[in-house]
Amino acid sequence: MSAPARVLTVAGSDSGGGAGIQADLKTMLAFGVHGMSVLTAVTAQNSLGVQGAWELPVDAVRAQFRSVVDDIGVQAIKTGMLASAELVETVAGLIAETGVPTVVDPVGVSKHGDPLLAASALDSVRTLLLPTATVATPNLDEVAQLTGVRVESEGQLREAAAAVLSYGPKWALIKGGHLPGEAVDLLTDGTEEHWLHAPRHDNRHTHGTGCTLASAVASGLAKGEPVPVAVRAAKEYVTGAIAAGFALGGGIGPVDHGWRMRA
Numbered sequence: 001m002s003a004p005a006r007v008l009t010v011a012g013s014d015s016g017g018g019a020g021i022q023a024d025l026k027t028m029l030a031f032g033v034h035g036m037s038v039l040t041a042v043t044a045q046n047s048l049g050v051q052g053a054w055e056l057p058v059d060a061v062r063a064q065f066r067s068v069v070d071d072i073g074v075q076a077i078k079t080g081m082l083a084s085a086e087l088v089e090t091v092a093g094l095i096a097e098t099g100v101p102t103v104v105d106p107v108g109v110s111k112h113g114d115p116l117l118a119a120s121a122l123d124s125v126r127t128l129l130l131p132t133a134t135v136a137t138p139n140l141d142e143v144a145q146l147t148g149v150r151v152e153s154e155g156q157l158r159e160a161a162a163a164v165l166s167y168g169p170k171w172a173l174i175k176g177g178h179l180p181g182e183a184v185d186l187l188t189d190g191t192e193e194h195w196l197h198a199p200r201h202d203n204r205h206t207h208g209t210g211c212t213l214a215s216a217v218a219s220g221l222a223k224g225e226p227v228p229v230a231v232r233a234a235k236e237y238v239t240g241a242i243a244a245g246f247a248l249g250g251g252i253g254p255v256d257h258g259w260r261m262r263a
Contacts, residue, residue: 108145138174
């Protein structure tokens with residue numbers, strides 16, 4: 001039998017299983033692709049927040065990447081938590097050598113507001129990592145952190161997208177989930193615009209949404225789907241996963257990555 005499409009996630013570990021590498025691999029399985037991983041950091045994390053984070057040495061990250069890419073190969077890459085300027089620079093250089101579609105989720109803070117990216121790494125994200133992206137998927141907090149643009153209404157999503165695109169990604173997916181009303185996202189390459197609307201579910205268990213969305217997009221790109229097709233499928237999957245999110249522990253629970261299996 002032929003192997004399924006292969007997707008590599010370069011991200012941190014979430015010990016609670018809701019976000020990070022764990023969410024990425026669950027999402028990839030749900031999309032029928034083979035998920036592989038490069039671990040960049042280990043976090044002590046649960047439903048209440050991040051109690052500790054330890055980044056891996058650059059040599060360990062580089063060795064994992066080369067081990068997978070040089071032998072198994074990849075059809076798409078997704079990046080998440082990269083923690084430091086040194087890791088951002090290393091990963092950006094490795095991605096640039098592969099030439100495959102890449103989804104950059106510029107993770108800055110956790111769902112609970114815990115910092116996951118050093119302030120000193122922001123310039124490296126802007127100038128080195130974002131230019132490697134086929135699709136960049138910042139939420140509104142990450143847009144503000146990277147560009148200074150603060151979005152308070154749906155009408156400002158275009159301004160946010162233009163600011164992100166100025167750093168070089170081919171497409172920007174600006175996630176408007178923090179705005180009131182419907183969950184509205186804008187996908188654009190500066191010419192085409194795709195507005196993605198979904199109902200807002202009355203569910204506070206949304207841990208892992210950003211990782212899940214980016215991994216779903218990468219899975220579609222690995223299978224050869226055009227960016228708008230991959231993003232729409234990812235939005236539909238995440239919307240269902242949020243609706244099925246469940247309580248774990250005493251805080252914010254995860255989305256349900258296996259919701260389609262039980263639908």
